[in-house]
Amino acid sequence: MSEDARSLAQRAQGMIDALATISADPDKLTRLYLTEQHRAAAQLVGEWMRRAGMTVRMDAAGTMHGVMPAGRAGRSGNRRLLIGSHIDTVVDAGRFDGTFGVIAGILAVEELRRRNVALPFEVEVLAFGDEEGVRFPKTLIGSSTVSGALGDAMLDLTDANGVTIRDALLAFGGDPDALADEAYAPGSVIGYLEVHIEQGPVLEQAGEPLGVVSAIASQGRYRIAIKGEAGHAGTVPMDVRHDALAAAAQVILITEEIALKHQKASCVATVGEIKVSPGASNVIPGLVEFSLDLRAATDEARATAAEAIRYRIRNIGVKRGVLVSIETMHEKPVATCAPHLKKAIADAIGKATGKKARELMSGAGHDGQAMIHLTDIGMIFVRCRAGISHNPLEFVETEDLGTAVEALVGTIESMADS
Ligand code: HGY
Ligand code: MN
Ligand code: MN
Ligand code: MN
Numbered sequence: 001m002s003e004d005a006r007s008l009a010q011r012a013q014g015m016i017d018a019l020a021t022i023s024a025d026p027d028k029l030t031r032l033y034l035t036e037q038h039r040a041a042a043q044l045v046g047e048w049m050r051r052a053g054m055t056v057r058m059d060a061a062g063t064m065h066g067v068m069p070a071g072r073a074g075r076s077g078n079r080r081l082l083i084g085s086h087i088d089t090v091v092d093a094g095r096f097d098g099t100f101g102v103i104a105g106i107l108a109v110e111e112l113r114r115r116n117v118a119l120p121f122e123v124e125v126l127a128f129g130d131e132e133g134v135r136f137p138k139t140l141i142g143s144s145t146v147s148g149a150l151g152d153a154m155l156d157l158t159d160a161n162g163v164t165i166r167d168a169l170l171a172f173g174g175d176p177d178a179l180a181d182e183a184y185a186p187g188s189v190i191g192y193l194e195v196h197i198e199q200g201p202v203l204e205q206a207g208e209p210l211g212v213v214s215a216i217a218s219q220g221r222y223r224i225a226i227k228g229e230a231g232h233a234g235t236v237p238m239d240v241r242h243d244a245l246a247a248a249a250q251v252i253l254i255t256e257e258i259a260l261k262h263q264k265a266s267c268v269a270t271v272g273e274i275k276v277s278p279g280a281s282n283v284i285p286g287l288v289e290f291s292l293d294l295r296a297a298t299d300e301a302r303a304t305a306a307e308a309i310r311y312r313i314r315n316i317g318v319k320r321g322v323l324v325s326i327e328t329m330h331e332k333p334v335a336t337c338a339p340h341l342k343k344a345i346a347d348a349i350g351k352a353t354g355k356k357a358r359e360l361m362s363g364a365g366h367d368g369q370a371m372i373h374l375t376d377i378g379m380i381f382v383r384c385r386a387g388i389s390h391n392p393l394e395f396v397e398t399e400d401l402g403t404a405v406e407a408l409v410g411t412i413e414s415m416a417d418s
Helices: 003-020 036-051 099-114 141-147 165-172 202-206 244-261 299-320 339-353 398-417
Strands: 055-058 064-068 080-086 122-128 189-197 210-216 218-227 268-270 274-277 287-296 323-332 358-362 377-382
Touching: 003 036, 003 099, 003 398, 036 055, 036 064, 036 099, 036 122, 064 099, 080 099, 080 141, 080 398, 099 122, 099 189, 099 398, 122 141, 189 339, 189 398, 202 210, 202 358, 210 339, 210 398, 218 244, 218 299, 244 268, 244 274, 244 287, 244 299, 287 299, 299 323, 339 377, 339 398, 358 377, 377 398
Parallel strands: 080 122, 080 189, 189 377, 210 358
Antiparallel strands: 055 064, 064 122, 210 377, 218 287, 218 323, 268 287, 274 287
16 A cells, blocks of 8 residues: 555544544434534534635535635536535444545545646535434435435424424524525536445455445335324233234334345335334334335336335235325435446546456445436445444444545546546
8 A cells, every 4th residue: 555545544544533523422423414413523524624725615504515626727617526425424323434425535635736636627525414314304405405406395394303404404504595596507517426335245245445336226215104093901802903013013024025025126125213102011002103214226126115015004004904104205216327437436446456346236325316416426435344334333444445535536537637
């Protein structure tokens, strides 16, 4: 590994560790959108961007932007290359998911300056405040704002404490009425690159530090509510109950059964959140609300699995005499990475690692799913230990961090020549 890559690796590790100290909880890493922790992390990222010589601003959605101006005239005029990822986390998160993509962008700008590379386009690094969609039942808010894909009627969505996105934005210093103005014009951007940990085992099993992403899986998030009849746990005979939680348990097992059936299309189904009411040990649950995260390698496979689940849920509702509703909270089709960006990334990975770059699909969602509404997207994956992510055991070798930044720098330089 070159001295440059080693120093990049150490710097990246230090920045990852510094961000990891900013959490709502002293014992685990949790940093949600529009919280004090989001603000502190955005400010720290803003300082790094300034240190890299970028002009810095926070937009109406709470995204931190750092801009390095073009170094020379060129065909791209005053268009810009966007590089980004997210600085929010899931609950009890790992420290690399999202943050490394922002840090890699900042270090790549520093490295390009250090090497006096004059680019014919601006480079803008974006630190999105909401990719995970943990606090509110909406995801990709930052990248959807920049790409003009936000849609409406999301400002009244509320978090677990009943705070709306609108009020949270105002309290944070954002501007809910200015979100639409933040959208970039499609012609003003030459592409979006994101460096992200793989969050899967493929690269590690192949013994490769980096990979080029082919596409981001088709993804849907649903909210299922089952309304039964609360009753006395001691007096209502089993055969006349309308137990909402027993019905929910059957539904959850059916989502697992259907996803297994569509496993060949990499179909996965996850129920990560559930709320039982009234929530007492001696009361038959009357209402259960839970999340369903459903993904597949193709839109068709996800739609088929979703239809099969809906059909089976309706039957359970009739059989058990409970009311079932399914609300679609978020759906994103497969986001395909642009061939010319895949090639630039693959060439840069080849130079940085001396190996032919492996192409792989992303089962995890990323900001590129929103940015594809604006421009071509490309992603560099970095291997992570046993593919573990959304878990404090998430781990990336420091050396791989430096190699990933090297590959990002190489990708940007090759885009300057194209
Ligand atoms: O859910 C995802 O795949 C991403 O981590 N938000
Ligand atoms: Mn992520
Ligand atoms: Mn994540
Ligand atoms: Mn992402």
